[in-house]
Amino acid sequence: MRKLPPLAELRAFEAAARCLSFKLAAAELGVTPTAVSHQIKLLEAYCGQSLFRRQPRPVALTWAGEPMAKARLGSIVPLQMCFTPGQIESCLDRWCTMLRGHAAARCAMSAVVREALFRDIIGFIPVYTGSFTFGLWFGYTQLEWSWLQILWWALPLTALVADYGEDLCHLRCLRLHQKGQCPSIPHALVGSVMTWVKLIGFFGEGALTLVIVAAATIKIYQAPVGYGWRGLVVLAISIVAGLILGGLTVGSIVYRKIIGKTRKHVHVSADSRGVPLTESTGV
Numbered sequence: 001m002r003k004l005p006p007l008a009e010l011r012a013f014e015a016a017a018r019c020l021s022f023k024l025a026a027a028e029l030g031v032t033p034t035a036v037s038h039q040i041k042l043l044e045a046y047c048g049q050s051l052f053r054r055q056p057r058p059v060a061l062t063w064a065g066e067p068m069a070k071a072r073l074g075s076i077v078p079l080q081m082c083f084t085p086g087q088i089e090s091c092l093d094r095w096c097t098m099l100r101g102h103a104a105a106r107c108a109m110s111a112v113v114r115e116a117l118f119r120d121i122i123g124f125i126p127v128y129t130g131s132f133t134f135g136l137w138f139g140y141t142q143l144e145w146s147w148l149q150i151l152w153w154a155l156p157l158t159a160l161v162a163d164y165g166e167d168l169c170h171l172r173c174l175r176l177h178q179k180g181q182c183p184s185i186p187h188a189l190v191g192s193v194m195t196w197v198k199l200i201g202f203f204g205e206g207a208l209t210l211v212i213v214a215a216a217t218i219k220i221y222q223a224p225v226g227y228g229w230r231g232l233v234v235l236a237i238s239i240v241a242g243l244i245l246g247g248l249t250v251g252s253i254v255y256r257k258i259i260g261k262t263r264k265h266v267h268v269s270a271d272s273r274g275v276p277l278t279e280s281t282g283v
Contacts, residue, residue: 166198
C-alpha cells in the first residue's frame with residue numbers, strides 16, 4: 001500500500017491553498033516562505049503534478065490542486081469496486097474523513113455520492129444503453145447478422161438492469177452508513193454480482209458495437225457508390241473517429257506507463273529527501 005504524504009507537506013499545502021500566498025502561509029506556520037515552498041515541491045513530486053501556478057503572482061491553485069484543497073469526492077468508481085461489507089464501509093468512512101472539516105461530514109458525503117449515483121441513473125446509463133442497443137440492432141438488421149437476433153436487445157437490457165441494481169444497492173449502503181450501520185453480506189453480494197454482470201455486459205456490447213462499426217465501414221468502403229453521398233460521409237466519420245480513438249488509446253497507455261514510472265521514481269526520491277517543515281537552526 002502506498003504511503004500517505006508527510007503531514008508537514010499537507011499542512012503547508014493547506015495553509016498555502018487557503019491563503020493563496022506562500023508568505024502568508026509561512027507567517028501562519030511560523031517558518032520562512034522558502035520552507036513552505038520546499039514542502040509544496042515535495043508534495044507536488046509525490047503527486048506527480050503541479051498543484052500551484054507560481055507566475056504571475058499571487059500563487060493560484062491549478063485544476064489538480066483545487067479539488068484536493070476543497071476535499072471534493074471525484075468518482076463513485078472506488079465504491080463500485082467494493083465487494084464486501086468491510087470494503088464498502090471503509091470506502092464510505094474514507095470519504096467522510098476527506099470531508100472532516102464539514103460540520104456534518106457524514107451527511108455531506110452522502111449528499112455528494114447520492115448526487116453522483118443519480119447522475120449515473122438518469123444520465124450515463126440511458127445514453128450508453130441507447131447507443132449500444134442501436135449499434136447491435138444495426139448489425140442485426142443492416143449487416144444481416146442473424147446470431148444477433150436475441151443478443152441485440154438482451155445484452156443491453158441485462159447491463160441496464162445490472163447497472164440500475166448496482167446503483168440501488170449503493171444508495172441503500174449510503175442510507176445504512178448514515179445510520180451508523182454496515183451493509184449485510186447478502187446486500188454486498190448482490191451489489192458485487194450486479195457490478196460484475198454490468199461490467200461484462202458493458203464491455204461485451206461495447207466490443208460488439210466496435211466490431212459492427214468496423215464491418216459497416218469496410219462494407220461501405222468496398223462499395224461506396226451503392227450508398228451514395230451518405231455512405232461517403234459515414235465512411236469519413238468512421239475513419240476519423242477510429243483514428244482519434246486509436247490515437248487516444250495508445251497515447252493514454254503510453255502516458256500512464258511514463259507517469260507511473262516517473263511517480264514511482266519521484267516518490268522514492270521525495271521520501272529520501274523528506275525534511276520537517278520546521279527549519280534547522282544548526283544546533
